[in-house]
Amino acid sequence: MFHDYYTDLHIHIGRTMSGRAVKITGSKTLTLSRILEMASAKKGLDIIGIIDCHSPEVLAEMTMMIQRGELEELTEGGLRFQETTLIPGSEIEIYDSNCQGPIHVLAYFPTIEVMADFSNWMKGFMKNIHLSSQRIYCDGRVLQQKVRELGGLFIPAHVFTPFKSLFGRGVHNSLTEVFDPQLIDAIELGLSSDTSMVKNIREIQQYTFVTNSDAHSLVKIAREYQKLRLKAANFNELKMALHEQEGRAVVANYGLNPLLGKYHQTVCAKCGEQLNDEDTICKSCGSSQIVKGVASRIIELSDPDSAERERPPYIHQVPLDFIPGLGPKMMDRLIRAFGTEMAILHRITTEQLAEIVPLKIAKMIDLARTGQLNIAVGGGGVYGKVQPE
Template identity: 30%
Template sequence: MAVSKAMSPERLLEAGRIKGIEILGTGDALHPGWRSLWADYMDNDEGILIVPTMEVEAQGKVHHLIMADTLDAAAAIADAFSPFSNNITTSGRPYVSLSGEQILDIVHECGGIVGPAHAFTPWTGMYGRFDSLKGCYGSGIPDFLELGLSADSSYGAGIAELDGLPFLSNSDAHSPSPLKVGREFTRIRIHTKTSKSVIQHICAGDISLNAGFFPEEGKYNRTACTRCYTHFSFDGAKRLSWCCPCNGGRIKMGVRDRALLHAGEGFSVRPPYVHMVPLGEIIRTVMGASSPLTRKCQALYTKLTEVSGSEISVLMDIPLPDISAVNDKVARVISDIRDGVVILHPGGGGKYGTLAFPTLCNESEL
């Protein structure tokens, strides 16, 4: 459900290599069929470390992200959840009739780690349903917090109860395309390349960098009507009793306002957060194409990734003159993104935000 029919371990590993991903979560590891498919790819020719990951919807409709160090541990978690779920064997993201605290206890007993998935989103994020970690997890403490596409580290850094809790930025890809795989990622300092080491270092907060979308691109970043997507200030929506005056639609609080609502006066120190745009989308915009999957766009993508070996290197690491030697406009756009010089039109109410690049706007190409 909600996943591309092309999704397979082979395709995900191929996308990970092209993207420059060295550690890849399986996703959906509670599903026995999907879990069995990964059994033959835990050791793979791409040299990518595979970490069993899974997501559940629990009481309160909150989504929780879970990681385990082996497929057997993931199976043990699935068995422990089974009495509390009617779709544990049929759904990639099953519903488990347990509280956050109960899920935390079960996962820890099985040797895994857990935290709120896309914590700030309105419908199924923890802060969309609860006012605090304690409200969701009781006396338990989650191992991390996943930011989600509509938030970066700054959104959680002002919330005192999150001090010391590692932030993860994950792509949650629903297709095996490099456009989706690794569009958000976390750099983790590990001593040995094993799943157990990854889990240990996440818990220790050994994160050197988070990377992902500009939060404004997320479809729930701003407070907005879920029908017409008109934006409202928090105070304005409150005065309207969260009902859109245009059409009676429901106004949904945005991630930015929700983070501000929980924030205090101080800010915790966090690893750098690098805002990125998928290379395929940059190429599509530069070439004025309808899709990044056109033949011309794909040809340019291949040329650029061959320069450094991966998409992430193109976006973050290699010198701009090397990119310019392949395509000068792409180099100038990447320069804008690296400098944070973009024009943002925030999303809200379920509609994704958009961005434009000054370099191209100045040439009247957008």
């Protein structure tokens, strides 16, 4: 029997149990144990991908949690913690003479043992295996082949964002310039784009789209996620869903309105002034340092004559922490009353919410979960904002 499973596959680790940095820009509170507790008890996620599991201290922590009975290795792949399945993953930065990177990619594996094998292999191509998103000095196709050899999943990450993505830097106009298209399992869209924006980019239409948080702090977990139709929460079922096999599938994507994404609009890198696509000089400060917005880059890559593929709905859901007036104390009251954020976003009525928080906030939550809040556009590394009614 199929069930719905809420899934965020891109969560970083800020520090290990010993305090060692993994994702240097990540929060110090973003530890393995706290991520698992947050995802299960507060967020209500059924499956999470932690993409720094290649780090030796993270591998050691997961092993220790298994030995203590806090994590259970699943026969079908993945690690069970309370109500949540952890899929071990790794984010890697490709940069070589062929791809002209940096380009970030994601790899996922069914077990700690296989992740450890992958980590040991990467040591031969990487300067610091302990850190997140580190540069690997090998060809992108070589990396893909190793992931496939180990039975893993390979997903290009946030493919349209500037600086560190496949398409966002403006260097590559085809994924075949870097990757073997047969060894890609899905495409991660990123926070400044959605399904409708990329519907005319021909070569990515063969892939399932995923939407993930890229969380650098606990509160950002599940700011973007997807609903999967599976028979169970494990690695094998996830793999089948990404390839739409035997009824498994992504049935809905939940993400920020692209206007909220911090790279949506073209802006001046120096002063942050929003610019038109044809601008080469900032009219405000005179700088020529311009960051092209995701929306503009997608238009460059699009072919208006390409055939659209039928996709699951992409719901412009605003995370609860974006809502003006909904502070930590009020959020705690909602969690105590209704259990998890997924329950608040998907199962609780506006009337039920109004029994716990002011009616104005209850109505804003309802607008947030259906993508109807007023938005101020983001760009140049600054998120857009929800505007009070």
